[in-house]
Amino acid sequence: MSISSQEICILPNKNNLALLQTNGMPGNLYNICSNLPATPTRLERLLRDRELRKYSKCLNDCEAELPSSTQDCFSPDLETSTCWFNDEELLEPVSASRSLNDDGERLDFRASKQRLLVVANRLPVSAVRHGEDSWQLEMSVGGLVTALLGVKEFDTRWIGWAGVNVPDEIGQKALAKALDEKRCIPVFLDEEVVHQYYNGYCNNILWPLFHYIGLPQEDRLATTRSFQSQFDAYKKANQLFADVVNEHYEEGDVVWCHDYHLMFLPKCLKERNSKMKVGWFLHTPFPSSEIHRMLPSRLELLRSVLAADLVGFHTYDYARHFVSACTRILGLEGTPEGVEDQGKLTRIAAFPVGIDSERFIKALELPEVQDHMKVLKQRFAGRKVMLGVDRLDMIKGIPQKILAFEKFLEENPNWRNKVVLLQIAVPTRTDVPEYQKLTSQVHEIVGRINGRFGSLTAVPIHHLDRSLDFHELCALYAVTDVALVTSLRDGMNLVSYEYVACQESKKGVLILSEFAGAAQSLGAGAILVNPWNVTEVAYSIGYALNMPADEREKRHHHNFKHVISHTAQEWAATFVSELNVTIVEAQLRTRQIPPPLPIEVAVDRYSCSNNRLLILGFNATLTEPVDTLGRKDSQINEWEPKLRPDLQEPLRKLCDDPKTTVLILSGSARNVLDDNFSDYNLWLAAENGMFLRVTTGDWMTTMPENLSMEWVDSVKNVFEYFTDRTPRSQFEVRETSLIWNYKYSDVEFGRLQARDLLQHLWTGPISNASLDVVQGRRSVEGAAIDRILGEIVHNKGMKEPIDYVLCIGHFLTKDEDIYTFFEPELPSEVPASVRPQVPTQVRTSTAGSRAALLLKQNSMSAVEQNKSYSIDGDTLHLMVTDRISFQEGSSVLDLQANDYFSCSVARKRSNSRYRLQSSDEVVTLLRELADHR
Ligand SMILES: O=P(O)(O)OC[C@H]1O[C@H](O[C@H]2O[C@H](CO)[C@@H](O)[C@H](O)[C@H]2O)[C@H](O)[C@@H](O)[C@@H]1O
Numbered sequence: 001m002s003i004s005s006q007e008i009c010i011l012p013n014k015n016n017l018a019l020l021q022t023n024g025m026p027g028n029l030y031n032i033c034s035n036l037p038a039t040p041t042r043l044e045r046l047l048r049d050r051e052l053r054k055y056s057k058c059l060n061d062c063e064a065e066l067p068s069s070t071q072d073c074f075s076p077d078l079e080t081s082t083c084w085f086n087d088e089e090l091l092e093p094v095s096a097s098r099s100l101n102d103d104g105e106r107l108d109f110r111a112s113k114q115r116l117l118v119v120a121n122r123l124p125v126s127a128v129r130h131g132e133d134s135w136q137l138e139m140s141v142g143g144l145v146t147a148l149l150g151v152k153e154f155d156t157r158w159i160g161w162a163g164v165n166v167p168d169e170i171g172q173k174a175l176a177k178a179l180d181e182k183r184c185i186p187v188f189l190d191e192e193v194v195h196q197y198y199n200g201y202c203n204n205i206l207w208p209l210f211h212y213i214g215l216p217q218e219d220r221l222a223t224t225r226s227f228q229s230q231f232d233a234y235k236k237a238n239q240l241f242a243d244v245v246n247e248h249y250e251e252g253d254v255v256w257c258h259d260y261h262l263m264f265l266p267k268c269l270k271e272r273n274s275k276m277k278v279g280w281f282l283h284t285p286f287p288s289s290e291i292h293r294m295l296p297s298r299l300e301l302l303r304s305v306l307a308a309d310l311v312g313f314h315t316y317d318y319a320r321h322f323v324s325a326c327t328r329i330l331g332l333e334g335t336p337e338g339v340e341d342q343g344k345l346t347r348i349a350a351f352p353v354g355i356d357s358e359r360f361i362k363a364l365e366l367p368e369v370q371d372h373m374k375v376l377k378q379r380f381a382g383r384k385v386m387l388g389v390d391r392l393d394m395i396k397g398i399p400q401k402i403l404a405f406e407k408f409l410e411e412n413p414n415w416r417n418k419v420v421l422l423q424i425a426v427p428t429r430t431d432v433p434e435y436q437k438l439t440s441q442v443h444e445i446v447g448r449i450n451g452r453f454g455s456l457t458a459v460p461i462h463h464l465d466r467s468l469d470f471h472e473l474c475a476l477y478a479v480t481d482v483a484l485v486t487s488l489r490d491g492m493n494l495v496s497y498e499y500v501a502c503q504e505s506k507k508g509v510l511i512l513s514e515f516a517g518a519a520q521s522l523g524a525g526a527i528l529v530n531p532w533n534v535t536e537v538a539y540s541i542g543y544a545l546n547m548p549a550d551e552r553e554k555r556h557h558h559n560f561k562h563v564i565s566h567t568a569q570e571w572a573a574t575f576v577s578e579l580n581v582t583i584v585e586a587q588l589r590t591r592q593i594p595p596p597l598p599i600e601v602a603v604d605r606y607s608c609s610n611n612r613l614l615i616l617g618f619n620a621t622l623t624e625p626v627d628t629l630g631r632k633d634s635q636i637n638e639w640e641p642k643l644r645p646d647l648q649e650p651l652r653k654l655c656d657d658p659k660t661t662v663l664i665l666s667g668s669a670r671n672v673l674d675d676n677f678s679d680y681n682l683w684l685a686a687e688n689g690m691f692l693r694v695t696t697g698d699w700m701t702t703m704p705e706n707l708s709m710e711w712v713d714s715v716k717n718v719f720e721y722f723t724d725r726t727p728r729s730q731f732e733v734r735e736t737s738l739i740w741n742y743k744y745s746d747v748e749f750g751r752l753q754a755r756d757l758l759q760h761l762w763t764g765p766i767s768n769a770s771l772d773v774v775q776g777r778r779s780v781e782g783a784a785i786d787r788i789l790g791e792i793v794h795n796k797g798m799k800e801p802i803d804y805v806l807c808i809g810h811f812l813t814k815d816e817d818i819y820t821f822f823e824p825e826l827p828s829e830v831p832a833s834v835r836p837q838v839p840t841q842v843r844t845s846t847a848g849s850r851a852a853l854l855l856k857q858n859s860m861s862a863v864e865q866n867k868s869y870s871i872d873g874d875t876l877h878l879m880v881t882d883r884i885s886f887q888e889g890s891s892v893l894d895l896q897a898n899d900y901f902s903c904s905v906a907r908k909r910s911n912s913r914y915r916l917q918s919s920d921e922v923v924t925l926l927r928e929l930a931d932h933r
């Protein structure tokens with residue numbers, strides 16, 4: 001069986017399982033029932049949502065063409081608009097969305113339009129004060145604003161900073177009122193916070209780091225205060241955003257947090273209200289984990305983002321880097337769906353943003369735009385026009401662009417009077433010294449080149465240090481021949497989308513940096529360049545200017561199709577839809593969380609019973625909880641588990657009770673258990689039950705003696721080879737197993753190596769052996785526990801059957817079979833994949849809610865050997881197990897359903913019946929039991 005097929009076949013059971021939990025049945029796995037209606041998969045839900053959206057859009061489009069009387073019979077009380085702005089260009093009435101429900105009835109979505117709180121550092125408008133209580137609102141510049149202005153399917157409120165310091169109450173009230181009309185809610189940040197949070201931590205630390213520019217040096221840091229104070233301000237600002245969200249939040253709202261300014265926000269929000277639906281989207285690249293790990297606050301930031309339910313990025317690469325940072329830096333598990341921490345899954349996915357393409361296309365018809373176009377055409381008649389539109393930011397590669405243009409002019413004298421570059425460089429973040437330096441640098445280069453190639457009447461570069469209004473910008477996009485986007489890194493770059501949207505008639509050429517997110521979507525139609533390679537860019541300029549019409553047409557068509565179908569509306573709808581689905585899934589998963597152990601009941605049943613078996617895990621059950629800050633720490637200080645001092649007394653009492661048998665079942669080696677428990681009168685099962693001893697006796701193996709270990713030598717070489725080739729992996733030969741452990745190696749490399757190793761074993765040294773490959777589902781306990789039990793019963797000379805079992809542990813999923821092994825309510829028809837791997841003969845009776853294990857002591861005989869693999873996260877075990885048969889005999893286990901307590905410790909998901917929060921609760925429980933003999 002292959003690893004991946006095993007994974008696939010488990011998933012549907014989980015869904016069925018989760019449904020059953022609503023019946024209030026105790027426990028988990030044994031509730032599986034095959035005749036339940038299948039719960040839809042995520043993909044099914046998302047596809048359905050998409051269909052509904054398409055249908056709804058289609059209805060809206062048709063409706064726009066229908067006579068008004070027909071519209072009325074669809075929906076007599078249409079709302080006119082839920083748009084945020086009254087600005088003419090943005091005012092597009094949003095009509096009601098409708099669709100069909102499952103039974104084909106027409107639904108009116110408008111009535112249930114989802115409330116969306118968009119939280120971003122920047123509001124779509126920036127405020128300019130004109131008097132004590134008078135404000136003027138101007139459109140903000142930047143791709144985030146552009147993208148979010150396209151979001152119209154929701155009942156949206158925008159929460160953010162208005163870009164201005166408002167220290168007085170009168171001013172704050174007046175501004176809040178003005179913004180309210182635009183459906184915006186301000187977050188007021190004082191000057192010092194803005195300086196340290198926005199100019200400092202956001203734009204001088206996170207921004208350059210996320211764009212691979214690196215961190216500022218110490219001396220530069222000193223000018224903007226210390227890193228720590230900037231980070232403190234960052235957290236403070238995020239908390240202020242959270243306060244405003246909490247104030248305006250209504251139950252059921254979707255809260256969508258945006259960008260690197262607000263990485264702390266998901267955590268602040270979830271801490272206050274864990275039920276809030278929180279999504280977070282990053283508009284910049286997320287760099288390789290090797291870059292992210294440079295950040296002193298790397299752990300905190302990752303953890304805070306992971307508090308969100310859904311985390312989105314523009315591209316798969318950014319998402320991949322984020323998952324990799326979580327696995328490498330936090331030591332968490334990355335799955336194809338996201339990142340998992342203690343059973344809590346944060347979904348991670350790519351959602352490439354788009355623009356409101358219709359807004360641009362329609363704008364071209366407007367008289368104002370037409371007028372601008374006319375002027376521009378006259379002004380540049382007889383010359384080809386190249387266009388650059390960027391915020392004046394170091395990531396946009398403006399100097400590189402201009403230098404490439406210079407090189408082109410240098411090498412192509414025939415073009416010198418025939419081409420002009422219009423560079424719109426919108427001032428941005430002007431309080432940050434790096435941006436001020438960039439402005440001077442660009443001015444200097446432009447001046448030099450214009451001096452070199454200009455004349456009295458014409459210059460090759462027109463550089464504009466200001467923003468344009470929407471109409472001017474559309475006109476520029478429409479009349480120019482080539483757009484030059486040379487970002488050194490760029491989350492997406494919407495300018496390239498806007499250029500394509502406005503070029504339906506001219507079919508201009510887009511030269512696009514391969515380091516912009518947009519390269520992944522517009523790469524096929526654009527000319528892709530490496531902006532660092534000035535020669536290549538210069539060559540591409542020539543290629544673009546000389547491109548024949550049919551090639552331009554083909555390239556443009558390809559990109560245009562993408563731009564009009566991957567819109568900002570679609571982006572937002574997809575994100576929110578996925579967030580909703582993620583929440584549903586999380587709810588289904590939460591139902592798998594076992595309920596808290598009813599301690600009183602467990603104690604009560606304990607005192608009524610006569611022959612009790614307590615099976616206790618060791619690590620994180622009887623030991624102090626470990627708080628590992630990250631992978632690195634746990635690597636350096638190899639952790640030696642120690643029994644909690646406060647458990648010594650209750651444990652001793654329990655062990656000395658003649659009616660109670662205590663078994664410590666652990667993955668630890670024998671010496672570790674010896675060190676901790678030699679003084680107690682109990683049973684120890686080391687290495688997951690491979691070895692057993694009563695503390696008054698010697699260690700014995702639980703495996704039958706005549707097991708063949710011939711396979712070991714042939715496999716040992718392979719293990720040794722992989723240990724050599726995988727830094728920090730370890731190889732251990734135990735008596736009955738070989739263990740290759742790569743938990744301290746690079747996670748991804750370790751996994752790849754494990755796969756390679758297995759593949760090699762399958763096809764090589766053990767190809768003829770009968771093998772099971774099991775991933776995280778099974779360890780040796782399933783097979784060994786019956787032998788352990790037999791040994792205990794025999795050794796103690798038990799006269800009456802065990803009538804009470806308490807099994808507590810912080811077991812790995814693969815080891816959780818122990819819980820189901822004793823489960824009296826596990827029906828015999830439960831699928832093999834979820835049943836413990838015990839010989840069927842052992843369970844001779846599972847009638848009603850009573851399990852009886854019948855075996856005759858000392859009659860175990862190995863009838864069939866079976867080698868098995870188990871890959872548990874980062875350890876590969878190769879071991880020998882066996883299938884054994886028992887002859888029927890006396891009954892050693894007579895367990896009623898309410899006398900069985902399986903209990904996981906500090907695990908969010910488990911197959912146990914109950915859970916205990918931490919080992920502190922284990923102490924409470926064992927103390928209580930010890931007092932009830
Ligand atoms: O708000 P500012 O500090 O003035 O900066 C403007 C915005 O710049 C960044 O935009 C990014 O978002 C775009 C849309 O997703 C994307 O196309 C572009 O590549 C990014 O650079 C920043 O991420 C925003 O938060 C700023 O508002």
Ligand SMILES: O=c1ccn([C@@H]2O[C@H](COP(=O)(O)OP(=O)(O)O)[C@@H](O)[C@H]2O)c(=O)[nH]1
Pocket residue numbers: 140141142143144146389390391424426466467468469473492493494495496498
């Ligand atoms: O004078 C200007 C220049 C640019 N933009 C807008 O600023 C955004 C820039 O977004 P992009 O994703 O390209 O980069 P960002 O600036 O967000 O990094 C685009 O929507 C432009 O239309 C604008 O409104 N006025």
